[in-house]
Amino acid sequence: MxxxxxxxxxxxxxxxxxxxxxxxxxxxxxxxxxxxxxxxxxxxxxxxxxxxxxxxxxxxxxxxxxxxxxxxxxxxxxxxxxxxxxxxxxxxxxxxxxxxxxxxxxxxxxxxxxxxxxxxxxxxxxxxxxxxxxxxxxxxxxxxxxxxxxxxxxxxxxxxxxxxxxxxxxxxxxxxxxxxxxxxxxxxxxxxxxxxxxPQRRHAYRVEEVVPLARGVVELVLRPEHQGIRHVTGQFVYLTPLDQTLSAGRGEEHPYTIASAPSDGRLRIGIKDLGDASHALQTVTPGTRALIEGPYGEFFERRFPERDMLWLGGGIGITPFVGGARDLATGAVMEGRIHLFYLASDAVRAYYQEELVDIAERVEGFTFTQHYSREKGVMTEAYLRQYCPDFTEREIYICGPPGMNHHLNRLLLDQGIPASRIHSEVFDFL
Missing domain, CATH: 1.20.120.1770 (Four Helix Bundle (Hemerythrin (Met), subunit A))
Incomplete structure (x- = not known):
């Protein structure tokens, strides 16, 4: 807004x-x-x-x-x-x-x-x-x-x-x-x-499941002990794990994007091994408690309903788009068409690929395309135009590593797309 x-x-x-x-x-x-x-x-x-x-x-x-x-x-x-x-x-x-x-x-x-x-x-x-x-x-x-x-x-x-x-x-x-x-x-x-x-107002959750997605990447499934948070797609929370066996990060708060649909009673959070705390969370013990603060952010709030959307996600930055796709799969009303490009080095690093393919097959108006840099090199204007010919007319959302965000922003601006229609976020000491 x-x-x-x-x-x-x-x-x-x-x-x-x-x-x-x-x-x-x-x-x-x-x-x-x-x-x-x-x-x-x-x-x-x-x-x-x-x-x-x-x-x-x-x-x-x-x-x-x-x-x-x-x-x-x-x-x-x-x-x-x-x-x-x-x-x-x-x-x-x-x-x-x-x-x-x-x-x-x-x-x-x-x-x-x-x-x-x-x-x-x-x-x-x-x-x-x-x-x-x-x-x-x-x-x-x-x-x-x-x-x-x-x-x-x-x-x-x-x-x-x-x-x-x-x-x-x-x-x-x-x-x-x-x-x-x-x-x-x-x-x-x-x-x-x-x-x-x-710190006294954080919501208590239990780690219900640790789902391995790839080497160094897991999805935590957390269930609220009492009343959980209410969120919209694209938001993030601060997670404070309390597992006594963690080698690092116990009692520390770190921001992570929510990958679950708002209607899901559980929180799903994709976590990539990027530091001591996220490394330790790869083996967090199911059943242990964690505190959640939030939600924060408004990634998908800045849009115009009359425009179709282009989503560009890479690395663990795919998580807000996974949450959005899961929301569509639960029957959420979709305003316009959505095309999601998943940028990964190869299929092994495309963590949610199978689920996103399945959602694209079931949800009309939601299109999913993979882009593997080891096969295709960096994302180009020609590749975007081949699979999404009207990409310059869409509202565009980008989430991924800083280098990817910078490259895509530059590519899109060079096509004459106004900066006001390009939305990207990078967490930096939040």
């Missing part, structure tokens, strides 16, 4: 600029000698930096359903990352501008502005908030390599310290407190929810 996404974005923009709008009557406008102009820039950048920092915390709450107002959790997480990075840059501008504003008086005055005596506690709270931001953001820089998933999750607690120190800094110095209390409650409250309340 595009309007939901726009409403979330607009609301966020209003909150970003709210403290600045409240403070502008006191700050006035830019002008005057360079020192006054730089002081104004420093104050404005500091206000925007803290607002973005607090809102980055607020949008991390991960309440199921909240993400739909921003176009899904994957997009909301990108907004979260952008807010955090932008706030860090603005903090640097804030300090630099205020320091430069004092240079016309003297260099000593500039140093004293940035590094006053320790008795000026409000300013040192700002520096402590900056230090916490550096500690939190440093692992995201390429110099340190790819951050470890669980260490990165735990490091988010340092961001809470940055929010608290920054808020304290602003409340001691700002002339208008209520906007900061509003954003502070939102930001710190979201972290409290994420770390304290949300």
């Amino acid at each position: 595009p309007w939901l996404r726009r409403s979330g974005d607009v609301f966020l923009i209003v909150l970003i600029f709210l403290p600045l709008l409240v403070a502008l009557p006191r700050l006035g406008g830019p002008g005057g000698p360079p020192g006054e102009w730089l002081t104004w820039v420093g104050q404005v950048s500091g206000i925007l930096a803290l607002a973005m920092m607090l809102l980055a915390g607020a949008v991390s709450c991960r309440v199921p359903g909240f993400d739909r107002y921003f176009g899904g959790l994957t997009r909301l997480w990108r907004i979260h990352h952008w807010l955090g990075f932008a706030s860090f840059i603005l903090v640097m501008i804030h300090a630099l501008a205020l320091g430069l504003a004092a240079v016309p008086a003297s260099l000593d005055a500039a140093v004293a502005t940035l590094f006053p005596p320790l008795s000026h506690g409000a300013l040192w709270l700002g520096w402590l908030a900056w230090a916490a931001m550096v500690i939190f953001l440093a692992p995201t820089f390429d110099f340190f390599g790819q951050p470890h998933y669980q260490r990165w999750k735990h490091l988010h607690l340092v961001s809470a310290a940055a929010l608290l120190l920054g808020l304290w800094h602003a409340l001691l110095l700002a002339g208008e407190a209520w906007p900061w209390w509003l954003l502070g409650i939102a930001g710190l409250g979201a972290i409290a929810w994420r770390k304290g309340v949300a």
Whole structure:
């Protein structure tokens, strides 16, 4: 629902600029000698930096359903990352501008502005908030390599310290407190929810079956102990296994796409051996408990019913399309025709091939085509046109490895297909 996404974005923009709008009557406008102009820039950048920092915390709450107002959790997480990075840059501008504003008086005055005596506690709270931001953001820089998933999750607690120190800094110095209390409650409250309340609201499931699909790929079948979640096709959940025998990942949450039809009372989740936790889940013990949080995402929500659909799935990224196909097999109403291309290296790695062939034979309007890269090379425009001549007129959904997603997006854009009709998602530290 595009309007939901726009409403979330607009609301966020209003909150970003709210403290600045409240403070502008006191700050006035830019002008005057360079020192006054730089002081104004420093104050404005500091206000925007803290607002973005607090809102980055607020949008991390991960309440199921909240993400739909921003176009899904994957997009909301990108907004979260952008807010955090932008706030860090603005903090640097804030300090630099205020320091430069004092240079016309003297260099000593500039140093004293940035590094006053320790008795000026409000300013040192700002520096402590900056230090916490550096500690939190440093692992995201390429110099340190790819951050470890669980260490990165735990490091988010340092961001809470940055929010608290920054808020304290602003409340001691700002002339208008209520906007900061509003954003502070939102930001710190979201972290409290994420770390304290949300884990208690997860749904308990039992691992009913572990179905091997191929070497290094299984499908977990989970049955709810009480009330299970309600989902639509294309959504994903966070799975926390509690099997005591797991070599890794016990008690850790990781995102996985739902491969079951919404009408299925059980959850089916395809898992490929891609890391320590997913490797351990290949041999999870049936009967053990697991916690489920979600669902999240809106992969198939962004579409127009008057258009037919083209689904392009590869690797374990086939799972949202398997869920969609299983939904059709249960008698779900299909709006328009659907053509699914399964991109795999060979038949052995086409995990759900037999089931998808069977569904295509039984469901009118659902077409299934395999593409094996070892035989055909990479997917080409000619191959798509051969089996789906009207592919450029369809609404297109892509899910697979990053390299496949990038290649297909480039191929489709080169055919003149508007980016607004190409939908793809890649989980990246959700």
